[in-house]
Amino acid sequence: MRLTPLALFVKHDGQSARAAVTCEYKCGNACFHEVPNTSGGAYFGDIVSSLNRRGLLKGGAAAVLAVGAGSALAACGDDARNAGSATPSPNGPPGTGTEFGAVAPNKEDAIVIPDGYDQSVVIRWGDPLFADAPAFDFDKQSAAAQAKQFGYNNDFAALLPIEGQANAYLLVVNHEYTTGPHMFRGYDKEAPTDEQNAITQAAHGLSVVEVHGEAGTGKLTSAFGKYNRRITATTEFKLTGPAAGSDFLKTSADPTGTKVLGTIANCSGGVTPWGTVLSGEENFNGYFANSDKVTEPAAAARLKRYGFTPGKTPNRWERTDKRFDLAQEPNEANRFGYVVEVDPWDPASTPIKHTAMGRLKHEGATIYVTKGGDVVSYTGDDEKFDYMYKFVSSRKVQSGGGASSMRHNLTILDAGTLYVAQLTGDHPEKVDGTGATPSDKGFTGTGRWIPLLETGSDGKGKSLVDGMSAEEVAVFTRLAADKVGATKMDRPEDFEANPYTGKVYVALTNNDNRGKDGKQGPDEANPRNMNKNGQILEIDDDHTGTKFTWSLLLVCGDPKAADTYFAGFDKTKVSPISCPDNLAFDPYGNLWISTDGNALKSNDGLFSVVLDGANRGATKQFLTVPRGAETCGPVVTESRVLVCVQHPGEADDATPENPLSHWPDGGAAQPRPSVAVVWKKNGGRIGF
Template identity: 70%
Template structure:
């Protein structure tokens, strides 16, 4: 296929399909507000501007072209020629292991659609019992006491952990990101919710730990009451560890020690640690806190604004019954959210932990890579327009083995080490703005922000900020050191086979619009509605990396999309990448949130290596109004969380847009779904 440079840095029509009601309850209308990063520090556009000056790239309003990639350039559809065409032709009948299925076509059905030859079944739904004494679900007669023992609302991240010594048995650990009260209660008044509705909402957040049993030759998973089953909610006690533990910035009237927090909120994606625990990211926590306008101290007000905390009443009005959500009463309570939390699912009596050494921002997730010498590296993205990418390198080494002694040690690994933020730049030769072989390559560095020491002390690397301030106000620290402003860095996943790291950059419709930061090589589109996936080759325990764009998402018929150099006429359209996972063969799997191409969200496989690198195929789609979350891809099954089915702006309790999963005239219920091959074979084989 002949190379054709693409017209990037252009404005696109259309926006994400996420409904207004979902935006209100999921993220507090974040995308309808100005981006909170107003810093004037160096960003990627400044770094590459000199390199592009010979062609006048980034001149206001001018359409320019740019070739981007590693191992290939962005290519539009054209006549095949040369080595690429030969490789595609030679390999046309042999999809890599794990990707041999017939792609599901885009659709707007009120159902989960899977490939021909596959089956599916709901594993667990909102309101299903988690604990043995949980009452049956009564959608018209809910109570907070019941919800505390039932599966929570709007499931996001999912993990399947094998139970040792018990065949086909797992712990299913699931985040519950947020609640959408208008679709939960028949009589909900958004201006005057009842106290019981507020308590139900708090109980609907958090996490569920549920034992599930599989079946030989099938991917079906059946919940059961095991000794590990547990609900963690918006009121469960958490222990604070790391450099901000005990800080005056975290102390409240109910917790003068600054070390114990009630609850976890807006838990989005997560990660499984090699020592058997689960990490969960507290994301859009800002929306739960009221009356920011009553905070008059200018420093405190600046800090609140940088995290998107606004004045007035909140959407849910929790502050009426829980005064800790009123900033006029408890100005530090907001600082106790926005952390990576760690759950030990093997001890239902254990106190979960909030790790402050990993920094405070809107964590989409935290995921772990372990180097050859046992050094633990945790990656995390800050899911906001123009915010940053981070990693934490532990100064401690992981202990092998499954003993409780090893577990206790390993659960301290994220409390001592160095926190970094990423700055990207573009390689070029002295004679031009591309490398010698015509490709656009990128490099980057990890800038240290904070060192948490073995003795519990901490050191700031940011001028004018103490160690505690860097931990609690990490975004401001990133601003000061000139971190690169990205297009909503969400899930951040190391490949367990190659060690390369992948970042889902979901979208950013403010990019290059009305004076906002312009497009740049890693964020290459103005008004970016479809997002992209970044591939990083990292010196995991070091401070340098190289990067390239694996995917520039969107309609493959459009010239501004790129699929790793693969023939775009042979890929599935993909928009708004969100969660990432890997199958046992090393293929990347992507779930989407807010498909801007007019079809339902879905789950996609992507080939990463060889002549079919970039081949993208849709494996499933979710129902009307839903988002695809938390994929788990095993040899014998795929598990996804179907979040907010039926959340459309023309729907209501009385007139739902979806009846999934129960059908008939049932109300929609967020649920976990398992998919497997009808013949009991391996996924994608």
């Protein structure tokens, strides 16, 4: 039976606290290159809204089947520890608060959690997934071993119950990128060995691993289960949708344009109602060398719009694999940047790349199913001044566990309409770049979804953008969105829909180029110049239609600063929060936010936010991750919280001989990206 998942440091001019080495390997130094979006774009003040805000549909009646997933700062005092602590009732109004003592900002080399909670590590980089896999040895790595071990830099996580087994789950995790200087002693970044390149390719992709719960606690332990699987940068994928077979996707190794080896740069993701896992290919541009050798004008312009840069790549895979040399395989890069779908219940299945959902730097893809059974996927293009998208399928979910139902469900994301968002502010004349609240209701506005591409039941596409073919819209989606005047956002990352209200939340991480000379200025959804701390957007969407209203739930940063906003909640009673990245919901409708690149001189963390009632906007820090790490992939259930701790100890002056962090093993051990779990010591409910 097919399961339905349960709702479950070189500083950048005072901006993000990411180390330069992280920027180099994670996003190809995007912050140090010209912003790829040089289009005219859409300024709020120039858009004449034709929307009737009062006529928009509300999401309260909808049902969702997806899961969740500086200055020196004063430590949070008693007011912050108790902010929004009204105990939520499982049978009462959703999203009314959480009960735990807020964790203070810190720089500890540990996961710091509230009093009354406990924690453990579920799985670490290099831990074996199969009985015949060797134990991890930092000094004796091999590609063959890594292909059977847990991958590097875990980001998104999904926890799927195994039918018929009490307290047993599949943990599905993707692996975003690798950092050679921190993985190997004596690493020569100019000339990695062939074996090192093969190891880093094997450390990408996804891991599927069976985990078992412990009676009386929330602890999870990995096991050698029959579903365990590694997907890497060399695993075969199938291309589907209107670009499959396109000349843009054909290479010397694949003249059909329908098969791709591997998935890379996987960031966040989502879980589908039919039991599969989605993952977004994000910073794929940083893996391809020699964009300057592509001289055909149209192709060169496309590469520039996607952020490809001249010369060598950080990983140097092009030395051993011509796929990653654009001078030899100019189309290979067009085969990355998609939403991928993996069936974790069938280890022999071929994963899919969905071209109908567009090609961009997908942070992830999250699914919302309306009361009428319509399937909607939301995704952000994680780049400064890029856009927000949704895909509305023309197919509905088929229930049951039969093979025919699964075959149908695996095509749901191959037929439908792709849209991009355009937003209008209610108070454009009051937005001056300082972040000052423009009205007593905060930052508010309306918006519309502009259609880009329609894919029929036969898989063939119809372009809805003048001057572009369907294949061009599917493969060069950014250019299509430029043409229709989509609104430039401050790095749109994760989307999550509230399972109770249907409202959609978007993490806008930061944009320190906002308002700089020659760059687009502030607007009501992106209200600060040189925005280093980010914001959370709340959308009340007509999910299958084209209209929505929006407001800013949070304008993040130090609550002592004038340019922060917490939905009108008392700022003396909230935790400082910076650079929101991934989002999740607990079973009671409270929003949880993980951060990446905290610009407030504290470790990154995980925060709860109240969405309804008198405490709306109350923000509390639940945990912090170790030095140099980023908080990813939160899963918040009634009994446990999972976080992916990515790149612990990653700093410019750190080396394997002089590590910044020794987490998770302590002592003199090397830092290892890992998945951790936190639970209440008495076995109670999270947040109560």
